[in-house]
Amino acid sequence: MKGKAFIAILLALATLTGCSDGNVSSNIPSQPDFSTTTDTAATETVPAENTEPSEETTTVPSDTTPPPAAEETTAETEATETTPVETDTIWTESPVQDTVMYVNTECYSRKDAFIGAEAVELYYINDEVNVVATTDTDYYKLDNGAFIHMDYLSESKTEITTTTTAATPAQPTGEGIEVINGITYVQGIMIANKTYALPSDYNPGVSSEAYNALIEMEYAAANEGITLFLNSGFRSYSDQYVIYNRYVSWDGKAEADRYSARPGHSEHQTGYAFDLNSFEESFGETPEGIWLAENCHKYGFIIRYPKGKEHITGYMYEPWHVRYLGVDIATSVYESGLTLEEYLGITSVYAD
Numbered sequence: 001m002k003g004k005a006f007i008a009i010l011l012a013l014a015t016l017t018g019c020s021d022g023n024v025s026s027n028i029p030s031q032p033d034f035s036t037t038t039d040t041a042a043t044e045t046v047p048a049e050n051t052e053p054s055e056e057t058t059t060v061p062s063d064t065t066p067p068p069a070a071e072e073t074t075a076e077t078e079a080t081e082t083t084p085v086e087t088d089t090i091w092t093e094s095p096v097q098d099t100v101m102y103v104n105t106e107c108y109s110r111k112d113a114f115i116g117a118e119a120v121e122l123y124y125i126n127d128e129v130n131v132v133a134t135t136d137t138d139y140y141k142l143d144n145g146a147f148i149h150m151d152y153l154s155e156s157k158t159e160i161t162t163t164t165t166a167a168t169p170a171q172p173t174g175e176g177i178e179v180i181n182g183i184t185y186v187q188g189i190m191i192a193n194k195t196y197a198l199p200s201d202y203n204p205g206v207s208s209e210a211y212n213a214l215i216e217m218e219y220a221a222a223n224e225g226i227t228l229f230l231n232s233g234f235r236s237y238s239d240q241y242v243i244y245n246r247y248v249s250w251d252g253k254a255e256a257d258r259y260s261a262r263p264g265h266s267e268h269q270t271g272y273a274f275d276l277n278s279f280e281e282s283f284g285e286t287p288e289g290i291w292l293a294e295n296c297h298k299y300g301f302i303i304r305y306p307k308g309k310e311h312i313t314g315y316m317y318e319p320w321h322v323r324y325l326g327v328d329i330a331t332s333v334y335e336s337g338l339t340l341e342e343y344l345g346i347t348s349v350y351a352d
C-alpha cells in the first residue's frame with residue numbers, strides 16, 4: 001500500500017507538469033514500427049549504427065558519471081526529500097533470460113525502478129544493453145543492476161530518418177498549408193498541434209538532424225557550465241494514447257487537454273521535439289532554463305510553449321519543451337517574439 005502510494009505521488013508530481021508523459025510508466029512498451037514509412041517526401045535512411053559515445057563526448061554530461069546532485073531536476077529533488085524512499089518494496093522484479101535490447105532515445109538508466117530515481121548512466125540511441133529482468137513498474141533491469149524504462153528500449157535498432165526541413169524562413173502569412181501523406185506542413189514546417197494531427201502510423205523516430213543539434217547544444221551549454229539533458233524525446237502515437245488517457249482518467253479531459261496532447265496531436269510524434277531537464281514550470285527561472293530560452297535558437301530550437309500564450313499554442317507554459325526548426329527558422333521565430341502558431345498564422349484548437 002505504501003509502495004503504491006509512493007508511486008502515485010511520483011506520478012502525480014509528473015502530472016502537475018506538462019509533457020512529462022514519456023517518463024510516466026506505460027502499459028505498452030514502445031516498439032516503434034519502422035516498417036511503415038509514410039514520409040516518403042524527403043527521407044533518407046541512415047544506416048543504423050551504434051552511437052556509443054566516443055572520446056569527444058567526455059566534456060558533456062558524462063555517460064559514466066552520474067550528474068552532480070545539484071543539477072538534479074527539481075521534481076527529483078522534491079520527490080526524494082519529501083517522500084520516504086523504500087526502494088526495496090516498491091517494485092517486483094521478474095527475471096528474464098539475458099536479452100540484448102537497444103536504446104531508442106537518449107536517456108538515463110536509473111538506480112531504482114521508478115520515475116525520478118537517481119540517474120546512473122547516459123545512453124544514446126542504439127546503444128546495446130543486456131536485460132536480465134522486468135519490473136512491475138515498467139522498467140527493464142540491466143545486467144549492471146541499473147534500470148531503464150520500457151519505453152526507451154526496443155528489440156531492434158532504431159532506423160534514424162533524416163527529414164529535410166525547409167531552408168527558407170517562413171513568413172507569417174497563414175498561407176502555404178499543404179498535406180502530404182496525411183501530414184500537415186505549413187511553409188514546409190511539419191505541424192502537430194491541436195488543430196493539425198499526425199497519422200497514427202506516422203512513426204519516424206527521432207530526427208537525426210534534430211538529435212545532432214541537441215547534442216551540439218548540450219556541448220555548448222556544458223562549456224558555459226550549464227547542464228542540459230534529455231528527459232523525453234520521440235513518442236509514438238500509441239505511447240501518447242496511453243499517456244493521454246491516463247491523464248484524462250486522473251484529471252478529466254478539460255484539464256488533461258491543457259498539458260497533454262491527444263494521440264496524433266503531440267509534437268513529440270514528429271521526432272523534432274525534446275523535453276529537457278525538468279518538468280517544473282520553475283525550470284524557466286533556473287540558469288539552465290534561462291540559458292535555453294536565450295540560446296536554443298542558435299542550435300535550431302524554439303521554446304515551443306511560451307509563458308502567457310496558452311490561448312494561442314493550446315498548451316500551458318513549458319520552459320523545458322523545445323522544437324527543432326533549423327537555425328534559420330528558429331532564429332527568425334525567436335527574433336519575431338511570436339509563437340510558432342502566430343508566426344505561421346495558424347490555430348491550435350481541437351475541433352471538438
Ligand SMILES: [Zn+2]
Pocket residue numbers: 019268273274275321322
Ligand atoms: Zn514536450
